[in-house]
Amino acid sequence: MRSIEKSxxxxxxxxxxxxxxxxxxxxxxxxxxxxxxxxxxFLSDRNADVIRRYDLxxxxxxxxxxxxxxxxxxxxxxxxxxxxxxxxxxxxxxARPEDILDKAKLLQ
Amino acid sequence: MNARRFNWPLWAGFxxxxxxxxxxxxxxxxxxxxxxxxxxxxxxxxxxAVLLLLGIRRGFARDRAHPTxxxxxxxxxxxxxxxxxxxxxxxxxIGGRWLPPSTGAPHVGQKVPEFTLSDSNxxxxxxxxxxxxxxxxxxxxxxxxxxxxxxx
Numbered sequence: 001m002r003s004i005e006k007s008x009x010x011x012x013x014x015x016x017x018x019x020x021x022x023x024x025x026x027x028x029x030x031x032x033x034x035x036x037x038x039x040x041x042f043l044s045d046r047n048a049d050v051i052r053r054y055d056l057x058x059x060x061x062x063x064x065x066x067x068x069x070x071x072x073x074x075x076x077x078x079x080x081x082x083x084x085x086x087x088x089x090x091x092x093x094x095a096r097p098e099d100i101l102d103k104a105k106l107l108q
Numbered sequence: 109m110n111a112r113r114f115n116w117p118l119w120a121g122f123x124x125x126x127x128x129x130x131x132x133x134x135x136x137x138x139x140x141x142x143x144x145x146x147x148x149x150x151x152x153x154x155x156x157a158v159l160l161l162l163g164i165r166r167g168f169a170r171d172r173a174h175p176t177x178x179x180x181x182x183x184x185x186x187x188x189x190x191x192x193x194x195x196x197x198x199x200x201x202i203g204g205r206w207l208p209p210s211t212g213a214p215h216v217g218q219k220v221p222e223f224t225l226s227d228s229n230x231x232x233x234x235x236x237x238x239x240x241x242x243x244x245x246x247x248x249x250x251x252x253x254x255x256x257x258x259x260x
Contacts, residue, residue: 055212
């Protein structure tokens with residue numbers, strides 16, 4: 001998230017809108033965004049319904065055994081078609097903004 | 109001979125294993141270069157291992173004032189140091205892989221399911237809206253959906 005926020009100007013320039021989705025409540029997210037200084041869109045999927053439809057549920061992995069999302073990134077074009085995916089195999093390894101921006105050139 | 113009695117390499121090595129472990133979560137995780145592979149932390153662990161080995165040599169030296177006590181203490185501290193390293197390796201390289209396979213996730217070329225969710229201000233936002241609202245006056249070329257575990 002931090003690296004996406006840092007690259008936000010470049011994402012804007014490329015015409016790519018980053019949108020984060022988690023099972024946190026809007027209130028939890030709002031407080032966190034304020035302290036972390038993140039400015040892009042964060043969505044709240046409290047019951048993990050959307051996360052389930054995308055088959056990204058990490059069952060009982062959240063606070064108090066809640067279902068949460070496993071980390072995943074999708075680059076989607078305006079028609080709603082997936083152009084690139086990153087399903088990390090290791091929680092600590094994530095896609096880097098420069099790689100995502102490189103893939104975003106496919107959408108030009 | 110006070111300096112001879114205090115086994116500083118042992119304690120410094122032990123302290124460094126703690127730092128090597130926690131600095132990843134507190135600091136190095138913030139930067140992709142040190143997060144994706146924890147080389148900075150492994151280097152710290154290597155340095156810690158050297159110090160611990162020096163400490164073990166010292167602790168087991170024949171000319172110590174209390175050889176038995178010194179050997180027991182040295183062994184305990186070293187075992188804890190190794191345990192901290194094992195914990196770190198486990199969390200990063202094994203625990204980090206405990207993720208669902210998500211084979212049913214949308215593939216390249218497929219359409220993603222439409223959704224409407226609440227943003228952090230409680231406003232309902234649809235994917236359609238995100239894909240059509242202009243960015244700096246121009247229609248967006250795409251949306252990057254980032255699913256994440258949660259802030260905690």
